[in-house]
Amino acid sequence: MFRFVKSSYSTVQNDCVEVARNIPHTVALRDSKRPGGPVVTLAPAAWGAFTADLRRQQP
Template identity: 60%
Template sequence: MPEFDFVKSSYSNTAGECVEVARNVPDVVAIRDSKTPDGPLLRLTPCAWAEFTASLD
């Protein structure tokens, strides 16, 4: 499994409800809950990630 380099989302709040995103692996954007770093990962294609983030505006 590739080594993901997660960074905390700028939308995360100070109450510990955080989303972390890794974009350092080609063709994959990985998302996880920072409260459970060993928990499940959501893996998206960069295109799907771009469509998702564009829909948030």
């Protein structure tokens, strides 16, 4: 199953997104406040494009 890793930016309140990359050809995301809640899965290329766009938008 997915092995989620919490972001190093996460606070004590767990208000963060957790990412799992241990499944081939899949990146899974979930809300750290709802570990039993829904999981969104993406292709690694889609995740890479998303994170690259975030990096471009940082000041």
